Amino acid sequence: MKQPRNKKTSWLRPRVLSISRIHFIFVFSYTAQIVLFNASNTLTPYAVMQRWIVAGLLLSINVFVWYIAKNRVTHTVTYKKLVFLMILADIAMASFNVYVQRGMASKAVALYAIPIVVSAILASRSALIATSTLCIIAYSTTAISYFVLNFNEGYKAELYGEIATYSVLFIILALLLWTVVRHNHSE
Numbered sequence: 001m002k003q004p005r006n007k008k009t010s011w012l013r014p015r016v017l018s019i020s021r022i023h024f025i026f027v028f029s030y031t032a033q034i035v036l037f038n039a040s041n042t043l044t045p046y047a048v049m050q051r052w053i054v055a056g057l058l059l060s061i062n063v064f065v066w067y068i069a070k071n072r073v074t075h076t077v078t079y080k081k082l083v084f085l086m087i088l089a090d091i092a093m094a095s096f097n098v099y100v101q102r103g104m105a106s107k108a109v110a111l112y113a114i115p116i117v118v119s120a121i122l123a124s125r126s127a128l129i130a131t132s133t134l135c136i137i138a139y140s141t142t143a144i145s146y147f148v149l150n151f152n153e154g155y156k157a158e159l160y161g162e163i164a165t166y167s168v169l170f171i172i173l174a175l176l177l178w179t180v181v182r183h184n185h186s187e
Contacts, residue, residue: 009072012079015121019086020066026114027059047100054096061089083122087131090115094135095142103146104154104162112139112166113173120177128181132174136167 034051037043043051065082073079094111101108112135119131140163147159 009074010076010079012076012083012121013069013072016065016069016079016082019083019118019121020062020069023058023062023086024066027055027062030058031055050096050100054093058089058093061085080122083118087115087118087134090118091131091134091138095138098139098142099146102153103150104143104159109139109166112170116170116173117177119174120181123181125178125182128174128178129171132170135170139163139166139170 031052034043034048034055038048065086068082069079091112094108094114097108097111098106116128116131116135119127122128143159143163147154147156
């Protein structure tokens with residue numbers, strides 16, 4: 001006979017399950033884009049392979065997070081670690097896409113919003129600021145790396161202007177999310 005559990009599961013469990021389910025949709029849409037670009041011969045076979053590897057890694061991390069959260073772990077610390085794992089995976093995915101889509105000219109900068117929004121489920125201003133700071137570091141490093149290796153694709157002033165603009169936007173997004181989270185958390 002199954003024994004009842006005395007311990008309550010963490011308040012983060014439903015949130016972690018939600019973000020993992022949403023990430024399944026994200027990975028599915030990303031792989032659909034790969035298939036579409038591959039079918040239209042927009043990408044080289046090497047680029048297709050790289051993107052499949054990145055999609056597979058993100059899916060693997062997401063399955064791991066989903067599986068651990070599904071098992072009703074009782075420790076809030078475990079859920080926080082899972083959220084940070086998803087945040088790091090999302091930042092890596094965004095950085096990869098920014099790099100392969102021509103650095104500062106990339107539209108994939110919008111992908112950095114995903115880890116910032118994910119960090120909002122922790123209901124912590126420091127988590128939001130830390131995540132946006134990691135996004136700034138990752139974007140700056142990625143854009144500068146691409147620029148150095150492909151120096152004929154832009155101007156330094158443009159590069160640093162883009163980095164400054166997106167850095168401020170990442171911080172603004174984090175502060176706006178904190179305003180919403182703080183307001184909902186106080187009610």
